[in-house]
Amino acid sequence: MKTKKRLNQNLIGLGGLLTVPILSFGQISVPQRPNIVIIVADDLGYGDLSCYGSTALQTPGMDRLALEGLRFTQGHCTAATSTPSRYSLLTGMYPWSNPDAKILPGNAALIIGTDQLTLPKVMKRAGYVTGTVGKWHLGLGDSQVDWNDRIYPGAGEVGYDYSFIQAATNDRVPCIFIENGMGVGLEKDDPIYVSYRKNFEGEPTGKDNPELLRMHPSVGHAGSIVNGVPRIGFQTGGRKAQWRDEEMAELFLGKAKDFIRANKNQPFFLYYGLHQPHVPRVPNERFVGKSGMGPRGDVILEADWCVSEFLKEMDRLGLTENTLVILTSDNGPVLDDGYKDDAEERVGNHKPAGPYRGWKTTMYEGGTCVPFLLRWPSVVKPGVSDALVCQMDLLASLSALVGESYSERTDSQNTLPAFLGFSGKGREELVIEGMFNYAFRQNDWTLIPPYGPNRVYELYNVKDDPGQTNNVADKYPVQLRKMMRRFEHLKRTIGKITDF
Structure with a gap:
């Protein structure tokens, strides 16, 4: 309620609640313009x-x-x-x-x-x-x-x-x-x-x-x-x-x-x-x-x-x-x-x-x-x-x-x-585009398909490993397969990614 009170006070300072279009987030109201x-x-x-x-x-x-x-x-x-x-x-x-x-x-x-x-x-x-x-x-x-x-x-x-x-x-x-x-x-x-x-x-x-x-x-x-x-x-x-x-x-x-x-x-x-x-x-x-x-x-x-x-x-x-x-x-x-x-x-x-x-x-x-x-x-x-x-x-x-x-x-x-x-x-998820290739972010996980000479899947938990130094694809095969399926679905239903 303190947040609502602070916001409403600011709104009044901006011209009053009756003159400013309002958008509500539950208990919180914000000006729309x-x-x-x-x-x-x-x-x-x-x-x-x-x-x-x-x-x-x-x-x-x-x-x-x-x-x-x-x-x-x-x-x-x-x-x-x-x-x-x-x-x-x-x-x-x-x-x-x-x-x-x-x-x-x-x-x-x-x-x-x-x-x-x-x-x-x-x-x-x-x-x-x-x-x-x-x-x-x-x-x-x-x-x-x-x-x-x-x-x-x-x-x-x-x-x-x-x-x-x-x-x-x-x-x-x-x-x-x-x-x-x-x-x-x-x-x-x-x-x-x-x-x-x-x-x-x-x-x-x-x-x-x-x-x-x-x-x-x-x-x-x-x-x-x-x-x-x-x-x-x-x-x-x-x-x-x-x-x-x-x-x-x-x-x-x-x-x-x-x-x-x-x-x-x-x-x-x-x-x-x-x-x-x-x-x-x-x-x-x-x-x-x-x-x-x-x-x-x-x-x-x-x-x-x-x-x-x-x-x-x-x-x-x-x-x-x-x-x-x-x-x-x-x-x-x-x-x-x-x-x-x-x-x-x-x-x-x-x-x-x-x-x-x-x-x-x-x-x-x-x-x-x-x-x-x-x-x-x-x-x-x-x-x-x-x-x-x-x-x-x-x-x-x-x-x-x-x-x-x-x-x-x-x-x-x-x-x-x-x-x-x-x-x-x-x-919850985001496809990331590099120069000529793509990665898939899902919550704290990032999947990188097997591009380049290594030809291996890479899986990282960026919350635990922000430097992406520890590929845990072998350790979490269920997570890997789940993200692979979801990424393939997005490729087919959203856009025109052709290279994998």
């Missing part, structure tokens, strides 16, 4: 935050969300790579239900159907103004994108009223920003052209012109040079529109602040995609050397500063109490991801994946068990939750929160009580 902000970092590991145990890196901005909200120890994305993970978060679908939901080149067509249900579309139905800022990497336009004209379909057709994005990632062309479907800063007499097949005549590349580089590739990344950094793919033209990596973080932060300032008097939904710590790791000059861990550590500190400054802006605008903020990552961490930036040499005793085994692209927990923080001061009591929750379930859960229903089939489950800390029970 909070502002909603989802902050998604890029390749940020579970162990990269000090609130998850890091001592080498201190992240007070992100830690603030943990101190004032819920810190989930079992927060998962569906895939250990970017595009599939982001696709699931926005559509509520397993990525393997869409064959195109793989790591995309920068000139890929939009992989979300214009008639497909998405989280921002649900928010729009509920009367929210919607925006996305930062990393995109879900494709844009059709198979023949003209970057110099309106790019259609794009973020607007996915459900966003406002968008300021990069087409893919920092290491892929086109290296320009796109605002509401139009390239930013492009000039008619200097159009931009993009190719992922061959270079444009006369354009230097990382492969042929290493003398022009300030950052060198370790593998791949030998295409066009932008801002002294070689990228994947080739582009020519658009000189004045090309981004400067050092300015990207503050630019995205400014756009995110602008969005909430412009919409502070109405319910808003913002997807804020941090580009850090994805490669190339080029922090603003004032963060260079601050971590003692090289560029990867420096850009994590930069990302943390961005989160801190964004939260301060919410404070200044009086939005903190009734804004639900989620911070998470698209997948697990990686050190060497294609550039020689000393990430492996300077990591020291820091464990980017925390206690978990695996990294970005892998089926082990370190690939998909990511930071997951949720703060809603007027409703959510600070603490730690061990519930198994997944980004894919935000669609169904937030739809329930804002009072919206939908008839389209999704893989998203309504686990709102777990997200808000009212229940310790989240998902």
Whole structure:
């Protein structure tokens, strides 16, 4: 009853129980129209935050969300790579239900159907103004994108009223920003052209012109040079529109602040995609050397500063109490991801994946068990939750929160009580996608089918063995067979997994 009293007092402070739509959880009532902000970092590991145990890196901005909200120890994305993970978060679908939901080149067509249900579309139905800022990497336009004209379909057709994005990632062309479907800063007499097949005549590349580089590739990344950094793919033209990596973080932060300032008097939904710590790791000059861990550590500190400054802006605008903020990552961490930036040499005793085994692209927990923080001061009591929750379930859960229903089939489950800390029970099972293979999580158990040279089944209890060092498949044959049968059933009835 104390919880109910505290929540009701907060509701009264938000405008009174008679004027705010209410959603009830037994004895607990919560307002149905909070502002909603989802902050998604890029390749940020579970162990990269000090609130998850890091001592080498201190992240007070992100830690603030943990101190004032819920810190989930079992927060998962569906895939250990970017595009599939982001696709699931926005559509509520397993990525393997869409064959195109793989790591995309920068000139890929939009992989979300214009008639497909998405989280921002649900928010729009509920009367929210919607925006996305930062990393995109879900494709844009059709198979023949003209970057110099309106790019259609794009973020607007996915459900966003406002968008300021990069087409893919920092290491892929086109290296320009796109605002509401139009390239930013492009000039008619200097159009931009993009190719992922061959270079444009006369354009230097990382492969042929290493003398022009300030950052060198370790593998791949030998295409066009932008801002002294070689990228994947080739582009020519658009000189004045090309981004400067050092300015990207503050630019995205400014756009995110602008969005909430412009919409502070109405319910808003913002997807804020941090580009850090994805490669190339080029922090603003004032963060260079601050971590003692090289560029990867420096850009994590930069990302943390961005989160801190964004939260301060919410404070200044009086939005903190009734804004639900989620911070998470698209997948697990990686050190060497294609550039020689000393990430492996300077990591020291820091464990980017925390206690978990695996990294970005892998089926082990370190690939998909990511930071997951949720703060809603007027409703959510600070603490730690061990519930198994997944980004894919935000669609169904937030739809329930804002009072919206939908008839389209999704893989998203309504686990709102777990997200808000009212229940310790989240998902019971989850299919996890690595780079080219799959694992199956069921409560505390993880099954990994016999991929690779070993060709043996792996079974782990991640509660007892978070590092997944002790394969107990032989010890628990009944559990193994039960999970094998269930996984096969899911493959047949949900999606299009063909490789086992």
